[in-house]
Amino acid sequence: MSELASLSPTQRSTVKRLPERERAERAELYQLLDSCLVCHLGIVVDGAPLVLPTGFARDGDTLYLHGSTGSASLRAAGAGIPVCVTVTRIDGIVYARSVFHHSMNYTSAVIHGAATPVIDPDAKLHALHAVTEHLAPGSWNATRQPTGKELAATAVLALPLHEASVKQRTGPPKDEPQDMAADVADWAGVLPIHQVWGTPLPDPHLGPMPAPPRVVARP
Amino acid sequence: MSELASLSPTQRSTVKRLPERERAERAELYQLLDSCLVCHLGIVVDGAPLVLPTGFARDGDTLYLHGSTGSASLRAAGAGIPVCVTVTRIDGIVYARSVFHHSMNYTSAVIHGAATPVIDPDAKLHALHAVTEHLAPGSWNATRQPTGKELAATAVLALPLHEASVKQRTGPPKDEPQDMAADVADWAGVLPIHQVWGTPLPDPHLGPMPAPPRVVARP
Numbered sequence: 001m002s003e004l005a006s007l008s009p010t011q012r013s014t015v016k017r018l019p020e021r022e023r024a025e026r027a028e029l030y031q032l033l034d035s036c037l038v039c040h041l042g043i044v045v046d047g048a049p050l051v052l053p054t055g056f057a058r059d060g061d062t063l064y065l066h067g068s069t070g071s072a073s074l075r076a077a078g079a080g081i082p083v084c085v086t087v088t089r090i091d092g093i094v095y096a097r098s099v100f101h102h103s104m105n106y107t108s109a110v111i112h113g114a115a116t117p118v119i120d121p122d123a124k125l126h127a128l129h130a131v132t133e134h135l136a137p138g139s140w141n142a143t144r145q146p147t148g149k150e151l152a153a154t155a156v157l158a159l160p161l162h163e164a165s166v167k168q169r170t171g172p173p174k175d176e177p178q179d180m181a182a183d184v185a186d187w188a189g190v191l192p193i194h195q196v197w198g199t200p201l202p203d204p205h206l207g208p209m210p211a212p213p214r215v216v217a218r219p
Numbered sequence: 220m221s222e223l224a225s226l227s228p229t230q231r232s233t234v235k236r237l238p239e240r241e242r243a244e245r246a247e248l249y250q251l252l253d254s255c256l257v258c259h260l261g262i263v264v265d266g267a268p269l270v271l272p273t274g275f276a277r278d279g280d281t282l283y284l285h286g287s288t289g290s291a292s293l294r295a296a297g298a299g300i301p302v303c304v305t306v307t308r309i310d311g312i313v314y315a316r317s318v319f320h321h322s323m324n325y326t327s328a329v330i331h332g333a334a335t336p337v338i339d340p341d342a343k344l345h346a347l348h349a350v351t352e353h354l355a356p357g358s359w360n361a362t363r364q365p366t367g368k369e370l371a372a373t374a375v376l377a378l379p380l381h382e383a384s385v386k387q388r389t390g391p392p393k394d395e396p397q398d399m400a401a402d403v404a405d406w407a408g409v410l411p412i413h414q415v416w417g418t419p420l421p422d423p424h425l426g427p428m429p430a431p432p433r434v435v436a437r438p
Binding site: 037040041044045049051052055078085090093095096098099100102108117118135136138141145153154164175188193195196197199202203204210211215 | 224256259260262266273312321329366394406407409412414415419421422425
């Protein structure tokens with residue numbers, strides 16, 4: 001087990017409130033990241049926070065952030081300033097017997113660190129492969145590879161998954177005993193939320209062609 | 220039409236890259252916010268960004284952020300420092316004929332400003348009503364109202380929806396002409412993503428009782 005097997009090496013990445021929601025296993029961080037399509041990248045610009053939705057992929061203990069070299073925010077984020085990347089998955093709505101105990105089931109990760117641009121051409125291709133396969137599994141081999149010009153227009157930052165925390169709420173509501181003992185209790189429980197794929201919409205320019213298994217049978 | 224009918228009153232809330240993705244109508248901001256369950260609240264702590272998933276609701280041109288009075292981050296966010304709130308909905312995966320033009324269809328809003336705690340008891344009840352009905356429509360009237368102690372443990376911040384920008388990508392991939400003209404083009408199009416409700420999971424402590432319409436028939 002590597003030293004990275006557990007999380008929370010620093011004070012600011014230690015869960016302070018509701019510590020029972022902390023998930024300290026690195027595998028839980030991986031599972032969350034691999035199941036989400038977008039992260040929220042926070043940087044400080046002129047003393048104020050800026051939070052932007054950003055495509056990403058995880059490769060081992062590296063998080064790749066993906067964007068355009070034309071993005072001032074991504075350039076700023078890659079200049080060595082502190083960044084915070086947060087990924088959140090909503091798992092369900094928690095209906096309680098009281099307004100107060102209504103909640104959400106969720107899993108979230110907060111990652112702190114400094115990101116660096118991936119410049120080396122081989123490393124960049126490796127990172128773009130990870131990002132593409134995360135966004136659209138199977139597309140790397142099925143579609144045209146990037147040209148030099150396209151590579152130059154693409155920015156990838158690498159952020160080590162070193163300083164991170166994971167929180168999760170699961171299970172039924174935690175109501176007050178007096179509410180649960182009421183003669184006629186209101187319904188209480190969890191309404192799960194799932195993300196599902198719809199029917200593929202072919203590009204109008206496309207000739208008659210069925211969508212391939214990597215699209216129609218995407219897990 | 221109020222002066223708030225359009226967005227982007229400041230330089231930092233003006234979409235700089237891909238301006239064709241900007242959505243300048245206030246109604247599009249409302250629609251996005253009302254369709255999402257969680258926002259990402261960014262603040263600056265000790266010079267570094269901190270981004271936290273946060274429950275919220277929109278009421279007119281006010282965004283209410285919801286949490287616990289025990290949350291140091293929410294207390295900090297309510298102390299008048301600049302905050303950035305970002306809300307993102309992923310609408311589909313854009314499969315292109317080239318790796319480079321793969322993308323996501325999405326709608327996102329970035330809101331800048333300063334948040335203030337909602338203290339007045341009537342105003343706080345009003346805000347909590349909005350937050351509860353956003354999270355669990357119908358629950359405000361169907362479940363026990365907050366006690367004074369519960370109200371005191373609940374923090375609500377108000378952020379004016381004044382300085383905001385909305386971006387959206389829709390439609391098919393934008394491939395290069397030479398890729399679209401290839402003899403055997405790869406499939407290209409959009410795989411939509413939908414959020415759906417699962418089967419309600421009753422609290423194990425609950426007696427036999429069907430889930431109410433506000434849960435089973437939630438839109």
